Structure formats: C-alpha cells, structure tokens
Amino acid sequence: MKQIYLDHAATTPMRPEVLQAMLPFLQAQFGNPSSIYQTGREAQTAMDGARDKVAKLIGASAREVVFTAGGSEADNLAIKGVASALRSKGNHIITSAIEHHAVYYTCKYLEKHGFRITVLPVDAHGLVDPAAVASALTSDTILVTIMHANNEIGTIQPIAEIGRILQERSILFHTDAVQTVGHIPVDVDQLGVDLLSLSAHKFYGPKGVGALYVRRGTRLDPLIHGGGQEANRRAGTENVAGIAGLAVALELAVAEMDVMAAQQQRLRDKLIDGVLQTISHTRLNGHPEKRLPGNVNLCFEFIEGESLLLNLDMQGIAASSGSACTSGSLEPSHVLLALGLPHEIAHGSLRLTLGRDTSPADIDVVLDVLPGIVDKLRRMSPLYDADTAVSKARL
Ligand SMILES: *Cc1c(COP(=O)(O)O)cnc(C)c1O
Numbered sequence: 305m306k307q308i309y310l311d312h313a314a315t316t317p318m319r320p321e322v323l324q325a326m327l328p329f330l331q332a333q334f335g336n337p338s339s340i341y342q343t344g345r346e347a348q349t350a351m352d353g354a355r356d357k358v359a360k361l362i363g364a365s366a367r368e369v370v371f372t373a374g375g376s377e378a379d380n381l382a383i384k385g386v387a388s389a390l391r392s393k394g395n396h397i398i399t400s401a402i403e404h405h406a407v408y409y410t411c412k413y414l415e416k417h418g419f420r421i422t423v424l425p426v427d428a429h430g431l432v433d434p435a436a437v438a439s440a441l442t443s444d445t446i447l448v449t450i451m452h453a454n455n456e457i458g459t460i461q462p463i464a465e466i467g468r469i470l471q472e473r474s475i476l477f478h479t480d481a482v483q484t485v486g487h488i489p490v491d492v493d494q495l496g497v498d499l500l501s502l503s504a505h506k507f508y509g510p511k512g513v514g515a516l517y518v519r520r521g522t523r524l525d526p527l528i529h530g531g532g533q534e535a536n537r538r539a540g541t542e543n544v545a546g547i548a549g550l551a552v553a554l555e556l557a558v559a560e561m562d563v564m565a566a567q568q569q570r571l572r573d574k575l576i577d578g579v580l581q582t583i584s585h586t587r588l589n590g591h592p593e594k595r596l597p598g599n600v601n602l603c604f605e606f607i608e609g610e611s612l613l614l615n616l617d618m619q620g621i622a623a624s625s626g627s628a629c630t631s632g633s634l635e636p637s638h639v640l641l642a643l644g645l646p647h648e649i650a651h652g653s654l655r656l657t658l659g660r661d662t663s664p665a666d667i668d669v670v671l672d673v674l675p676g677i678v679d680k681l682r683r684m685s686p687l688y689d690a691d692t693a694v695s696k697a698r699l
Pocket of ligand 1: 313314373374375376377379404406451453454455480481482483503504505506512513514
C-alpha cells in the first residue's frame with residue numbers, strides 16, 4: 305500500500321540535496337570550527353557561508369543569526385534570554401492563547417519565577433487583535449511573543465501590524481516563525497520583529513538544528529553557558545553539518561516558495577471543499593483565507609481524533625490530531641479550545657498538512673476513504689443517532 309504522508313507540520317523528509325551538503329562535515333571536513341588548522345577553518349568557512357545565506361533569506365545580517373538545536377531552543381532562548389536580561393526593566397510578558405508549547409510552557413515557567421504573563425485571546429478563526437496587544441501594554445512590559453502562523457490550525461497572524469505598534473513603543477517583539485519560514489515570505493524588517501525562531505526540519509532540512517534571529521542591539525542572556533560560540537549567545541561546539549544543511553534547505557525552499565505555495569493551496573482547498581461537501585456535521589478550523597498553504601484542520605462531530613488517525617493509518621495515511629491521549633483521558637488541544645470550540649467537538653479534530661510531494665492523487669485517496677471511516681466511527685459512537693443524524697448529547 306502506498307504511504308501518503310500528510311503531517312508536514314510535524315516534520316518534513318530531508319531533501320537529497322540537503323544530505324549531500326551535510327555529508328562532507330560528517331566525514332572529511334570534521335574539524336572543530338574554533339580550531340585554527342585547515343579542517344577547522346573549513347568548518348568555520350562553511351558555517352560563515354551558511355550564516356550569510358540564512359541572514360539574507362530572512363532580510364537580516366549575518367551577526368544577527370544565532371544557530372540553535374531547533375525551534376524549541378530558539379523559542380526558549382528568545383523568551384528566557386530577554387526575561388533575564390531585562391528583569392530590572394520590568395516583569396511583564398504578553399503572549400497569545402494559541403502558541404506552540406515551546407512558547408506556552410516557557411511563559412508558564414517564567415510565571416512561576418515571578419514574571420507576569422498576559423495571555424491574549426484569539427477570535428473564532430484564531431486571530432490575535434493588534435488593538436488588544438496595544439491595550440495590554442504596561443510600563444512593565446518587556447516582551448511580546450506571538451507566533452507568525454499556528455502549527456495546528458494554520459492561521460497567519462497580523463505580525464507586521466503588531467510589529468508597528470511595538471516599534472513605536474520600543475517594546476521587544478518575538479515571533480515563532482517555525483511554520484512560516486521557507487513556506488511564505490518572511491522578512492524581519494517587514495514584520496517589525498526583534499527576535500524570530502526558525503527550525504530546519506520544518507522546511508526539508510535536518511532535525512535538531514534551528515536559528516534565532518536577534519536584532520542588533522537586543523539584550524539577551526544566553527541559556528547555555530560555556531565557550532564563546534555564536535558571539536557568546538550559545539555555547540557549545542556547533543552542529544556544522546546541521547547548519548550547512550539548514551542553509552541549503554532554506555535556500556531551496558525560498559527559491560520554489562511561490563510555486564509550492566500555489567500548488568499546495570490548490571490541493572488544500574480541493575481537500576477542504578471535498579470534505580465539507582461530502583461529510584455532514586464537519587467544520588473547518590482556522591481562518592478560511594489567512595492560513596498556511598498546506599494546512600487543513602477539520603472537526604468531525606460525534607467522533608474522536610485518535611480513532612480517526614488509527615483508521616487513516618490502516619489505509620496508509622499519516623495525519624495528526626489536536627488531542628493527545630494522556631492517562632486514558634483525552635485532553636483536547638489548547639488551540640482548539642481557545643477558538644471557543646466545546647470539548648466534545650475539539651476531540652474530533654483532524655490535521656492534514658500537505659507538502660512539496662503531495663499529489664492530486666493523494667488528495668483523491670483521502671477524499672475517497674475519509675467519508676467511509678467517519679461514517680463507520682459515527683455508527684459506533686454513543687453520541688450519534690445515524691437515522692436522524694443528530695447528536696444524542698447536547699453539543
Ligand atoms: C515544530 C515547531 C516548534 C518546535 O521546533 P523543533 O525544532 O521541533 O524544536 C516550535 N514552534 C512551532 C510553531 C512548531 O511548529
């Protein structure tokens with residue numbers, strides 16, 4: 305059975321060109337970039353080239369790019385690094401209700417350590433209101449962190465608009481752009497951000513490597529102390545191969561961005577329209593237009609996301625759901641709950657995220673098998689009356 309991978313928001317397969325770019329630094333050119341002999345210098349040169357490339361592709365300069373071990377570390381470094389450096393200035397941080405756990409739990413951690421966190425609500429489509437950001441600011445506010453696009457529902461935030469408000473007030477602005485870099489245009493000046501997180505494995509690069517953009521002059525304490533690597537912002541011998549792979553992956557992703565976005569958006573809309581037309585009691589989560597080109601997130605009433613995933617897996621389709629099974633009780637995603645969805649509906653969510661290899665035939669297969677799976681599960685559901693197609697529970 306052909307496997308159909310529709311979980312590109314979780315991770316993407318590495319491109320062959322990326323692997324080729326990495327191999328030399330895992331073998332012959334294995335030197336430590338801090339060493340002065342030839343193989344060390346070669347590693348340093350490769351890293352300098354990668355840094356230049358990444359900087360250029362996001363509208364930054366090389367000295368503003370700090371390589372990290374991925375998106376989660378970049379988010380932690382941005383938020384804890386600013387909180388620590390600006391503690392004497394204030395203790396208030398503003399975020400949104402739909403952030404990735406790497407931001408959400410970092411803010412929770414800081415709350416336990418004396419910071420005041422304001423969590424802004426989102427509207428039914430998952431959008432943060434820029435005016436709400438402005439009215440949440442106080443004289444103690446040191447940082448605002450709001451993601452560029454959401455990993456579950458794909459909603460793209462008005463980051464540039466929020467950036468303009470914060471620049472006027474000289475308040476630091478971080479955005480988690482892990483879902484957007486390499487997929488839609490990202491330029492740090494156009495967005496008006498001071499800090500921006502990205503991660504290679506979300507754009508066909510290797511896992512375990514990412515970067516934090518840090519605008520020149522931004523005060524930031526390191527998370528990892530030790531050597532003076534990354535201009536004293538992140539100690540530790542650099543992941544040279546990973547960094548080389550990240551840069552090539554980003555270069556390739558940006559070069560084909562327009563074509564890929566158009567292609568995925570067409571397939572995305574075909575999938576959304578097809579499902580909504582053929583399966584009743586179904587809704588689209590996230591914004592109808594301001595959404596990532598490859599993101600589909602749906603709720604099917606009366607059934608659970610987990611059972612949907614298992615049945616899709618049996619048909620060779622890899623997808624994801626917002627709910628995670630913890631100790632027998634299903635806790636729906638904080639993102640879907642923030643949209644105002646009731647628990648029982650949020651349980652029936654399905655995320656399908658398309659990638660550069662997703663074909664029209666893949667979408668046809670999903671449209672072919674999904675109605676049968678949903679129907680089967682609904683017939684098994686105690687909440688569903690097949691004859692009347694109404695819920696027995698009050699939803
Ligand atoms: C995947 C993801 C992360 C985490 O990145 P890692 O490199 O896996 O640590 C953070 N934020 C968002 C929005 C993501 O999608």
